[in-house]
Amino acid sequence: SINESLTRVAVYVSLLALYWLGGNKVKAGELSIGTVVSFIGYTFTLTFGVQGLVYTLGDLRGSFAAVERINSTLCGSEIDQALAYGLERQIQPKEVQDEKFKLFVVNGLHEKQSKHMRYMSALGSSTDLYSLAWSGDICLEDVHFSYPLRPDVEVLKGLNLTLKSGTVTALVGSSGAGKSTVVQLLARFYEPTIGRITVAGEDIRTFDKSEWARVVSIVNQA
Ligand SMILES: Nc1ncnc2c1ncn2[C@@H]1O[C@H](COP(=O)(O)OP(=O)(O)OP(=O)(O)O)[C@@H](O)[C@H]1O
Ligand SMILES: [Mg+2]
Known part of the structure; x- marks a missing residue:
């Protein structure tokens, strides 16, 4: 969970950096506001997609471990x-x-x-x-x-x-x-x-x- 927190902090810091950088570029007239906004939207979608995938994989690993435990218990109990x-x-x-x-x-x-x-x-x-x-x-x-x-x-x-x-x-x-x-x-x-x-x-x-x-x-x- 320390890993998880660090990842989360990294994501938020990058988002803030993106806002700041994008804001500056818009101010300087180098980028249109629409481009920055859609880029931020895209980044959000990507971040949550990847995060969901990671969580799902973690859940799957837990499920497989549980199934393995159940199987080994069942196998062990066959002969009394x-x-x-x-x-x-x-x-x-x-x-x-x-x-x-x-x-x-x-x-x-x-x-x-x-x-x-x-x-x-x-x-x-x-x-x-x-x-x-x-x-x-x-x-x-x-x-x-x-x-x-x-x-x-x-x-x-x-x-x-x-x-x-x-x-x-x-x-x-x-x-x-x-x-x-x-x-x-x-x-x-x-x-x-x-x-x-x-x-x-x-x-x-x-x-x-x-x-x-x-x-x-x-x-x-x-
Ligand atoms: N799992 C258990 N561990 C230890 N003692 C138990 C356990 N189950 C029942 N006993 C004891 O064994 C005795 C017999 O219980 P049992 O449940 O067979 O009675 P019963 O005739 O079915 O009673 P009832 O009419 O209330 O259902 C009781 O003294 C009870 O306290
Ligand atoms: Mg009884």
């Missing part, structure tokens, strides 16, 4: 590393019945592949996950949960709950009982501290988060 580590502790490799769901085939993978890659969903498209989600019950199995910012308060203490497929379940309880918390866990905004949530027998943590987000719909209270 904490989640991948968590899975390693809790889930054992299992037999593959369906080609589409070969989620835990660890041994078949090449060494060079990232440790986290093997936990990423192998589902071809979200329609597969969608039909899987509709094919069985949703079960919360011994779910314990505390919010990360209040680890000392256990909101859910060993919740077991089955949401029957094809039915509507109403969760009723006093304010602060943890109803919304259950919904947040189902949507995977948070993960259970202990226990797991399954749909049609599959741990929901095995699905790619963005694919899971396409399957879950939430309408929040106002």
Whole structure:
């Protein structure tokens, strides 16, 4: 902005010089007043045009930087590393019945592949996950949960709950009982501290988060 101020001062000084010089020439009869006035008008237009261009370029640079930041953030969040580590502790490799769901085939993978890659969903498209989600019950199995910012308060203490497929379940309880918390866990905004949530027998943590987000719909209270 120091640069900007200096430029501005320079422009104004030049304009003043132009006025003074032009005035003197008109007085001396060397130039007609019309020529000086139109020259000053032309200078103004040129100055503001160039200034506008410079500002626009500056804005563009800011926009590009912002887009780059957004992209790098989005790229960085694709693999949930904490989640991948968590899975390693809790889930054992299992037999593959369906080609589409070969989620835990660890041994078949090449060494060079990232440790986290093997936990990423192998589902071809979200329609597969969608039909899987509709094919069985949703079960919360011994779910314990505390919010990360209040680890000392256990909101859910060993919740077991089955949401029957094809039915509507109403969760009723006093304010602060943890109803919304259950919904947040189902949507995977948070993960259970202990226990797991399954749909049609599959741990929901095995699905790619963005694919899971396409399957879950939430309408929040106002
Ligand atoms: N983001 C959060 N961080 C820490 N504690 C939270 C957070 N959200 C909710 N809690 C706490 O978790 C407990 C359960 O809250 P929750 O919102 O799930 O209750 P609820 O049953 O939906 O209540 P309501 O009927 O008022 O909607 C409450 O004690 C609340 O204070
Ligand atoms: Mg609520």
